[in-house]
Amino acid sequence: xxxxxxxxxxxxxxxxxxxxxxxxxxxxxxxxxxxxxxxxxxxxxxxxxxxxxxxxxxxxxxxxxxxxxxxxxxxxxxxxxxxxxxxxxxxxxxxxxxxxxxxxxxxxxxxxxxxxxxxxxxxxxxxxxxxxxxxxxxxxxxxxxxxxxxxxxxxxxxxxxxxxxxxxxxxxxxxxxxxxxxxxxxxxxxxxxxxxxxxxxxxxxxxxxxxxxxxxxxxxxxxxxxxxxxxxxxxxxxxxxxxxxxxxxxxxxxxxxxxxxxxxxxxxxxxxxxxxxxxxxxxxxxxxxxxxxxxxxxxxxxxxxxxxxxxxxxxxxxxxxxxxxxxxxxxxxxxxxxxxxxxxxxxxxxxxxxxxxxxxxxxxxxxxxxxxxxxxxxxxxxxxxxxxxxxxxxxxxxxxxxxxxxxxxxxxxxxxxxxxxxxxxxxxxxxxxxxxxxxxxxxxxxxxxxxxxxxx
Amino acid sequence: xxxxxxxxxxxxxxxxxxxxxxxxxxxxxxxxxxxxxxxxxxxxxxxxxxxxxxxxxxxxxxxxxxxxxxxxxxxxxxxxxxxxxxxxxxxxxxxxxxxxxxxxxxxxxxxxxxxxxxxxxxxxxxxxxxxxxxxxxxxxxxxxxxxxxxxxxxxxxxxxxxxxxxxxxxxxxxxxxxxxxxxxxxxxxxxxxxxxxxxxxxxxxxxxxxxxxxxxxxxxxxxxxxxxxxxxxxxxxxxxxxxxxxxxxxxxxxxxxxxxxxxxxxxxxxxxxxxxxxxxxxxxxxxxxxxxxxxxxxxxxxxxxxxxxxxxxxxxxxxxxxxxxxxxxxxxxxxxxxxxxxxxxxxxxxxxxxxxxxxxxxxxxxxxxxxxxxxxxxxxxxxxxxxxxxxxxxxxxxxxxxxxxxxxxxxxxxxxxxxxxxxxxxxxxxxxxxxxxxxxxxxxxxxxxxxxxxxx
Numbered sequence: 001x002x003x004x005x006x007x008x009x010x011x012x013x014x015x016x017x018x019x020x021x022x023x024x025x026x027x028x029x030x031x032x033x034x035x036x037x038x039x040x041x042x043x044x045x046x047x048x049x050x051x052x053x054x055x056x057x058x059x060x061x062x063x064x065x066x067x068x069x070x071x072x073x074x075x076x077x078x079x080x081x082x083x084x085x086x087x088x089x090x091x092x093x094x095x096x097x098x099x100x101x102x103x104x105x106x107x108x109x110x111x112x113x114x115x116x117x118x119x120x121x122x123x124x125x126x127x128x129x130x131x132x133x134x135x136x137x138x139x140x141x142x143x144x145x146x147x148x149x150x151x152x153x154x155x156x157x158x159x160x161x162x163x164x165x166x167x168x169x170x171x172x173x174x175x176x177x178x179x180x181x182x183x184x185x186x187x188x189x190x191x192x193x194x195x196x197x198x199x200x201x202x203x204x205x206x207x208x209x210x211x212x213x214x215x216x217x218x219x220x221x222x223x224x225x226x227x228x229x230x231x232x233x234x235x236x237x238x239x240x241x242x243x244x245x246x247x248x249x250x251x252x253x254x255x256x257x258x259x260x261x262x263x264x265x266x267x268x269x270x271x272x273x274x275x276x277x278x279x280x281x282x283x284x285x286x287x288x289x290x291x292x293x294x295x296x297x298x299x300x301x302x303x304x305x306x307x308x309x310x311x312x313x314x315x316x317x318x319x320x321x322x323x324x325x326x327x328x329x330x331x332x333x334x335x336x337x338x339x340x341x342x343x344x345x346x347x348x349x350x351x352x353x354x355x356x357x358x359x360x361x362x363x364x365x366x367x368x369x370x371x372x373x374x375x376x377x378x379x380x381x382x383x384x385x386x387x388x389x390x391x392x393x394x395x396x397x398x399x400x401x402x403x404x405x406x407x408x409x410x411x412x413x414x415x416x417x418x419x420x421x422x423x424x425x426x427x428x429x430x431x432x433x434x435x436x437x438x439x440x441x442x443x444x445x446x447x448x449x450x451x452x453x454x455x456x
Numbered sequence: 457x458x459x460x461x462x463x464x465x466x467x468x469x470x471x472x473x474x475x476x477x478x479x480x481x482x483x484x485x486x487x488x489x490x491x492x493x494x495x496x497x498x499x500x501x502x503x504x505x506x507x508x509x510x511x512x513x514x515x516x517x518x519x520x521x522x523x524x525x526x527x528x529x530x531x532x533x534x535x536x537x538x539x540x541x542x543x544x545x546x547x548x549x550x551x552x553x554x555x556x557x558x559x560x561x562x563x564x565x566x567x568x569x570x571x572x573x574x575x576x577x578x579x580x581x582x583x584x585x586x587x588x589x590x591x592x593x594x595x596x597x598x599x600x601x602x603x604x605x606x607x608x609x610x611x612x613x614x615x616x617x618x619x620x621x622x623x624x625x626x627x628x629x630x631x632x633x634x635x636x637x638x639x640x641x642x643x644x645x646x647x648x649x650x651x652x653x654x655x656x657x658x659x660x661x662x663x664x665x666x667x668x669x670x671x672x673x674x675x676x677x678x679x680x681x682x683x684x685x686x687x688x689x690x691x692x693x694x695x696x697x698x699x700x701x702x703x704x705x706x707x708x709x710x711x712x713x714x715x716x717x718x719x720x721x722x723x724x725x726x727x728x729x730x731x732x733x734x735x736x737x738x739x740x741x742x743x744x745x746x747x748x749x750x751x752x753x754x755x756x757x758x759x760x761x762x763x764x765x766x767x768x769x770x771x772x773x774x775x776x777x778x779x780x781x782x783x784x785x786x787x788x789x790x791x792x793x794x795x796x797x798x799x800x801x802x803x804x805x806x807x808x809x810x811x812x813x814x815x816x817x818x819x820x821x822x823x824x825x826x827x828x829x830x831x832x833x834x835x836x837x838x839x840x841x842x843x844x845x846x847x848x849x850x851x852x853x854x855x856x857x858x859x860x861x862x863x864x865x866x867x868x869x870x871x872x873x874x875x876x877x878x879x880x881x882x883x884x885x886x887x888x889x890x891x892x893x894x895x896x897x898x899x900x901x902x903x904x905x906x907x908x909x910x911x912x
Contacts, residue, residue, distance in 0.1 A: 001527055009463065075461070075832050106833050148829050167875075174881055175881065375531065376531050378562070378631055415624070422623075425630055
């Protein structure tokens with residue numbers, strides 16, 4: 001059997017993050033204030049440190065990773081690249097399936113790749129208090145871990161449905177010293193408004209973001225950290241794809257297609273953007289983001305300026321959106337319950353440089369169980385979306401006889417999602433239809449601005 | 457900073473298991489039947505396949521690992537060896553601390569190192585149904601995973617207190633297709649007897665073993681698999697220490713002391729036995745097993761022939777024991793709640809080739825949280841015992857100024873133990889005094905046999 005596990009030495013951890021902006025055919029569209037004017041850096045400084053804002057705006061292709069951050073990356077990086085021999089055999093496919101396994105990080109997902117530099121840069125800029133939101137708990141865990149390393153007080157608004165489904169995620173964050181609150185809370189205006197409208201509000205990423213941003217904006221000593229969506233977050237994740245490329249080279253492979261789940265976009269960007277650089281240079285590779293059919297921002301949303309949160313505290317960003325008021329069904333992949341898609345991923349999708357597919361919930365868990373039986377690792381529900389799409393493609397290869405090379409990002413393990421697996425195994429998990437009426441309703445509230453501004 | 461993460465290539469997975477019997481000053485004492493005569497292989501064949509029994513009895517120094525097993529090991533091996541730079545700094549110790557991290561396996565602990573060969577050998581011998589017990593759930597998960605790979609029907613008796621504390625361990629085993637029962641059950645005579653005596657019996661490893669052995673012995677198509685204690689189980693774990701030695705060599709180190717938790721002994725044997733070979737050849741290295749003060753078989757037990765289970769279904773083994781009727785307090789390190797110590801570890805301890813210490817529960821969790829804050833990984837409660845002892849030694853080094861090199865086996869992660877961490881963090885965890893009265897009572901029931909037999 002050819003190699004199963006392709007490793008790199010710690011000296012091969014990338015030295016730079018890759019900034020896809022340098023290879024985009026058009027520059028990214030600017031974030032706007034509600035009046036339609038580009039947001040000023042001063043406005044952003046209310047909740048972000050200057051050093052991270054610089055990265056957010058940068059068009060440099062390569063951005064140096066600080067040595068302090070690389071030292072911490074060594075606790076779990078480089079992550080393994082695995083050839084899924086057993087899954088291939090189980091499927092009877094001629095396709096070669098590789099996966100990059102990010103679940104080896106302390107918090108169990110790729111999110112630590114950005115939580116560590118975000119904590120580092122905030123500390124450098126003199127901040128020692130951070131707020132954030134978390135859905136599935138992966139981002140909250142990652143920031144709790146990173147905050148601890150830099151002696152930062154971390155305060156986490158956790159989407160209520162996840163808080164209830166995943167009590168052990170809360171304990172994990174607390175073990176690293178963080179404070180965790182089920183969102184919506186009565187600690188913020190955004191939370192109180194939501195609870196007044198519906199006392200049983202189960203929360204959403206968009207609403208939790210509002211709460212975290214509100215707290216950060218109201219205190220001078222406090223910044224806000226986001227686990228996805230923004231340019232600098234996607235940037236930090238590009239070490240995944242850089243490592244994967246080097247690992248594939250070691251076994252003489254290059255992918256025909258790259259897959260990753262797509263919620264806020266950082267998972268997908270992490271593995272796919274470094275391949276986009278090759279694509280810009282003329283190489284043939286297909287990059288596929290995978291989203292839930294119940295929250296299909298790219299495949300069913302509109303490309304428009306919208307808020308990143310429910311309450312309209314964030315700048316307007318041009319993105320594929322289902323409307324910032326859209327409340328996604330309570331699927332178990334909490335990390336994909338977001339109304340929008342990151343501006344960079346959205347623009348690349350709009351310009352047809354990347355693709356998107358949507359998959360239903362039950363089929364994603366079926367894929368996850370199949371993967372666990374073949375390869376051992378029990379994947380996070382978010383990761384199961386990518387696996388579903390890869391399995392579907394591998395089965396198409398079986399029909400066509402094409403020996404394609406497929407790569408996907410196994411972004412995290414499912415050790416804190418076993419209650420969801422339990423529901424699947426006992427036949428209690430359901431699919432949600434595309435909630436068209438809810439989306440139509442939410443899209444009515446889209447802000448009426450665009451860039452460049454239309455002539456009056 | 458010197459190297460943090462020391463990796464090996466998959467080609468460096470050991471090709472042979474190391475059999476410590478070849479280097480013991482005296483041959484292992486034989487297992488006995490209740491009449492005082494050595495157990496015959498025929499008797500053992502009722503629950504074990506011949507190929508594993510051969511390993512159980514072998515005195516060969518090196519036993520070849522089948523290629524099929526090595527292929528599966530590649531899913532997570534070689535495991536990383538890590539230098540705990542941040543923990544050293546936090547402690548302010550001149551000691552160098554290294555840990556071997558076995559939590560990267562699919563089931564999250566070292567137990568897969570033996571579950572895979574056990575499933576393989578049973579399949580080779582024509583068996584496709586296995587029973588076993590599990591305490592913390594680590595062994596049950598490991599066997600569920602391995603059974604799945606070889607299409608074996610796995611039936612697990614899970615100690616009731618763990619079954620209740622860890623519902624997600626059950627879901628994990630079921631994801632890999634196993635059947636899981638809270639022990640004591642009413643499916644076996646051993647279980648029914650225990651429940652008749654105490655309907656609220658919380659179970660113990662010794663009792664769950666009785667149930668699993670009873671089912672295996674009563675069916676021709678079914679064997680029994682054990683996660684620790686027996687010679688062949690300890691043998692399979694020796695890949696841990698072999699890899700660790702090679703990894704330390706790469707950075708020019710050799711340990712002054714090696715630590716691991718000690719319940720049934722496989723964790724300790726896995727990392728320590730390969731160093732015992734060096735010790736036999738004259739090298740100076742101290743090997744320390746760490747047990748809970750509430751279940752201190754080596755530090756407070758007697759060295760005598762005793763049953764491995766509560767009901768007396770197993771052969772008598774010469775071991776450090778608290779009495780097979782001893783019911784350990786409900787500590788959270790379920791994997792260490794066992795009345796005895798493996799015969800090989802016991803004999804080595806008796807011959808003063810290895811050492812043992814006992815540590816109390818609350819201090820082990822304090823060590824686990826400290827480790828998580830320094831190194832990221834949240835350790836299993838069993839692993840916290842080893843960490844406690846290492847931290848204590850590192851603090852002694854701080855006082856004495858000795859720059860010792862310390863190695864320990866981080867046998868698993870605590871992702872399924874967060875409820876225990878929650879109890880610790882909320883101040884609800886308690887210590888148990890050494891249950892002397894219970895032990896004294898249990899030791900009254902020790903069988904009256906020994907080897908060689910006393911002259912009549």
